[in-house]
Amino acid sequence: MTDVTSDIRPARSQWADVWDQFKTHRGAVMGMGFFVFVCLLVAIGPYLWTLDPNFIDIRAKNQSPSMLHPLGTDQLGRDTFSQVLAGGRVSLLVGVVAMALSLLLGTFIGVLAGYFKRLDGALMRLTDLFLALPLLPLLLVMIMLFRDTLRAAFGPETGIFLLIVFAIGITSWMNTARIVRGDVLALKEQEFVLAAQSIGTPPYRMIMRHIIPNVMSPIMVSATLGIANAIITESALSFLGLGFPSDFPTWGRLLFDSTNFMTLNPERVIWPGLAISLTVLSVNYMGDGLRDALDPRIRGR
Amino acid sequence: MRMKSILIGAAAALALAPAANAGRGDAGHVNIIYWQAASILNPFLSGGTKDVESSSMVIEPLARYDENGNMVPWLVTEIPTVANGGVSEDLTSITWKISPGILWSDGSPFTSADVVFTADYCMDETGGCQQLAKFSDVTNVEALDDLTVKVTFGKPKPFPYGPFVGGESPIIQKAQFADCMGAKAPECTEQNFGPHGTGPFRVTEFRANDVISMEANPHYRDPNKPAFATLTFKGGGDAAAAARSVLETAEFDYAWNLQIDPAILTQMAGAGKGTVVSAFGTGVERMMVNLTNPDAALGDKRSTVEGGPHPFLTDAAVRRALSIAIDRNTLAEVGYGAAGKATCNVLPAPAIYASTANDECLVQDIAKANAILDEAGWAVGSDGVRAKDGVRLSILYQTSTNAVRQDTQALVKQWWSEIGVETELKNISASVFFGGDQSSPDTFQKHFSDIEMYTNLFNGTDPEAYMNSWTCAEIPNPGNNWLGSNMPRYCNPAYDALSAELSGTADIDERARIAKAMNDMLMQEGAMIPLVHRGRVSAHSNTLGGVVLNTWDSELWNVADWTRN
């Protein structure tokens, strides 16, 4: 029997509470575990599995999994495992950075528009404007304008990376902004916000303490969708010949390249597809856990 | 009594019909898929293969090439030659005799006036005719009578079969296009989308960049052809999807240009619903070396002769090393299978023009390539890349987006890395790369790269116009709006002299000698690096009969003879 007094907890920071609650969510912990695992794998993996992803061994083309090539080889005899590892680095980085950028922008604009009535009209028209601009022309124009400059400044890979992340980031924040704004509008009517306002809480603290935690769940959903969206947009850009150089593997490109080999080497399509799906799934579960953890009603239970 | 015989006749017809597609329209419907959709049915306004070939079922030239590259009379009684008097002794004129009784699809007679009109239409300088090269040196086209046309050239023309021969130079109807001359040409949507023709089919509906439906031309000259009553020419998708729809699902009867991994194609053909057909023409997948400097810092002078020579590709040793480091046989096998063979010539066919002087490159020799570079003073640096006087052998290598081309790029990159050459790969959507938009930096004419790769070919069997592509005058530059076909920016007075000699020579053996010399000069001076002699690969369903793949003319040249098995 535990001593009841031991349950008398000292006051703790909010984030420690959130973490405690997060830990209790099995799916979230597993998702986080998997995500960390994938990140570590693609970060460290290439040092352990040292086969060059672009090394061509034409005699070993279209092979099924074996000891030498655990996930088989592609039509030029490149090792699929090292390609998946190398591709993961790019895809994850693109996914996470572009998602973070679009979330930051979307939340920022959504909160501002919802909270400050004066800014609402202008910001929402801005959002409309971005929504109305079709993504592809914008991307094409941007890429055509800046590709050479960036390539000269940062080299072909980093230059394109910056461009893609930026392009995806600034063309995908609008939905988040709309949803967040809607939520903030509704929240503003609620008493706790009115109460906080009445005691003179400054807007910055108001937003950080009261608004943001309460719009966390749509943001979490957007985050999950955002990662998948970024990974897929990257592959669509490659598909149009505007992405990374063709010898630069990404998960989206690996999946695209292997699609035509679906009936010839069915196992080849599985790996990149699985990698994308499981990563998105793990981010989703993390999002679920975080949302639950941030919800004070559930936390109290 | 009469009634009875009619009934018997009908019954007999019914009994016979399935056995032989004897009459026009008996075989029902045929589906053709070109994964690049047709955007217009007027080859004078678009040079795209898809547009030329789709229109070839409707409008026809006076003479065509058959599957062996021989010229055959099509709307005329015979091929004019010096021997039969059709070509004048001084080679400055050619006279075509139109077969009598040919009707347009609207029922009006086909006459020499239509032929003359076609020449005027294309030669109108404000019209922007895409096939103007076919009419080069033509000074006059006149109708001698209703069925006789005389074409006069400004100088002796040993090969007078440019105008009105082959799918790219068909005859359009004067009555229909009379108001579409010159600047108005592009605005005649109705005419350009539905030309009247003498071919086996006529257009019933045209949807730009999507689909064309056609029906048998009721006025076609052979009353029993075409066997198909209706036809759908569908566009869109990609090569693999097109192959699948013929070979695996049999939804379509004919699919064009299946440049996909040969392993996939073989597997699809294994389904037993269709047949892959291929034949070699003049197509060569080649690398165009940039002999001028593509450095972005040069601004307007980028990739022009004024911008100065290329920092290292002007070194013959480098170009030779790059060439022999490539294993062309592997490229052919991986990318093209049976439809490709290694070549060291830009002019590999017809056989009389094929040179053997450059066969050194057929065998890959990395060691030798390294030795050549060592000798030329390109030393391997600490990063594994060769350099001389601060110039690194770092190549930007661009091509269009296509799985086979990207595989080729990857292979070449690896081989070049073995001789200390760094390669950056770039691929550009085909519609941009070949699109000709003057302000786009990514067109193949601009060549803002060190090496670019694509296939080029010529229709027909005469290489004169083709070999003229690499004369000094053909270099694209801002002054000529980047028009021109000399992508390597190769300029050699000796080559220009040979070109002039070729156009003045009539004897076929002598022409072959000159053409070979031109080919060898281009190869030995390294203006381009040929890789694979590519055949055309198409597929037809097993129920479609009469397909004869023709690489010298439109693939659909004999669509009138197609039948249902």
Place this chain on the structure above:
Amino acid sequence: MLNYTIRRLLFTIPTLLFISFIIFLLLDLAPNDPTGNLPMTITPDVREKIRESLGLGQPIHIRYFKWCVQFFVNEPLNIVEQYFDITIGQGDRLRVSSWSTRSPVGDLIAERMPQTLWVVGMSYVIGILIAVPIGVYSAYRQYSWFDQTGTFVSMVGFSVPTFFTGVLMIVIFSVYLGWFPSKYDTLHVVTDWESFVFQVRQSIMPVSVLALFNASTISRFMRASMLDNLNQDYVRTARAKGMTERIVVLVHVLRNSLIPVVTVIALGIPQVFGGAIITEQVFSINGLGALLIQGIQGADIPLVQTLTFIFAVLIVFFNLIADILYGILDPRIRYD
């Protein structure tokens, strides 16, 4: 409400003008030469004439004004004339023509619209019809096997690109089973039951590929929103009143949960008109998506401007719809 709607409606006019100006500018300043796509054999001076006839030599505000007149006055009148077969005014107004095919842009769009609306629109409707119940039930039974399966399927659904799912379906249903055609016949006209069946058969695969994607997205939002509301006090009140679970969930919770989801759905509708570039390519549907990408790649500026502007009009319109629905669903948000 009516007042608000009218005010919003009036407000869309400057918005649309502004957006149209931005689109005009963006494409105008893009590094594409409108005459670049003309045949190469056209001589430079002819080319210059063409540029002039396109008004490219004039100052930007004049070109914009001309473009507006063309777009807001001439083209609608042309369409009305064509549709009703009547002549208004002089009747020979210039039409906005595509530079690459030289046919009126309006005709091209009209040609492409049916297949896009049918396939992409249908997939959207089906996506919503699937997503809402799944989202509701997943949230109601959070962490049940149904919820877990739904989560997994929807994650896979939007993390696997349509170029893969499309080809996969073709391989299974066209190649192996031979049930459905792999290419979409845009010429097909529904006249009787049999042709309708064919239309359904040829749409099943593209529609389900896109519907899977749409349903995945919307069901995530639906589920999240339901979860937020299921914990609210008013739900307990409804239960305390003795309401059945059915009414509690489907009346009380659903209505509140739909508020944010309606925004997501309404904002997604214009995308339907944008077509689905990849899916259209996989099944050779050649709808608006294919048209747009062709226009972009071929530097066909009138085509791209028109499509983009139609897109902008739709966005603004559905934004308005979303806001009005918001007001209907959520009485707390008042517009005064």
Place this chain on the structure above:
Amino acid sequence: MLDGAAPILDVSDLKTVFTTRTGEVHAVNSVSFDLAPGELLGVVGESGSGKSVTMMSLIGLLPMPPAEIRGGTVMFEGRDILSMSPDELRDIRGSRIGFVFQDPMTSLNPTFSVGFQLMEPLRKHMGMNKKQARARAVELLELVGIPDALPRLSDFPHQFSGGMRQRVMIAIALACDPKVLIADEPTTALDVTIQAQILELVRELRHKLGMAIIWITHDLGVIAGIADRVMVMYGGQIVEQAPVRELFARPQHPYTRALLETLPSVTGERTERLKTIEGQPPAMREHPVACPFRARCVKAMDICARKNPPIVTLAGEHDVACFWDAKTGEARHAG
């Protein structure tokens, strides 16, 4: 019990457990009490003492899972509620037993009109048609003191003030003439003048309608004014129960005493600080085998850590669960 009448509600040995990700929480531990017709029972205790959970367990309002009723019986009008089917239970909820919640701001559905929410139970339980329900709804709003009731039916909750919303909640709870009204801290969220109005309303309605009321609060001052009998809860169990005068006059349990000491004294010095009870309520991770209050109890003894004190009935219908005897100031002989 008043007048010895048969109780309308008889709860015995109720146990409710929550299963959370961190383990079980024993929220209600063997709670037994009864309620006579027309009686007003006050239930007092700190937040987390199990008051609300006990009442919600009675009528199946707890989400299950995570909640689970581990045992006990709840006899209402002669039938055991806990063994009823969900449908039968729903028929009782909202018609025979009404419920008013703490926070009127969030307890009404923001997207439906007040009229709709008020008419819902009428139509379901009383089988009224729209017209009848509407008429009754107007009556009810007037009953709870909302003026100009008819047009207000189509108003939405956000158009009402807090006090008015609570009146609406009460109207909803009373809609079907319940026998028992459970009010869970109905005045806590309201300011003092409104509180007084609501209290007055309830008192008045109770006499008018003659129903029994369970009034949950942490405010002993409120209880003193309206309750017939008071039940003090701590750590998921009842620690003391007595008629209101008896309890205030002779509090037996140290916890009750501490609670009473926290009340501001009317006669006391103004400068005197209000007393508080040191420490925090227990987390109730396990079924209590010791006195849950011992850690904060000024009279704690050795036995308190070994044994959970049983309920002892003293004179004057006064129940208490403690080993310490308030009369003698010594340990009671534990049985």
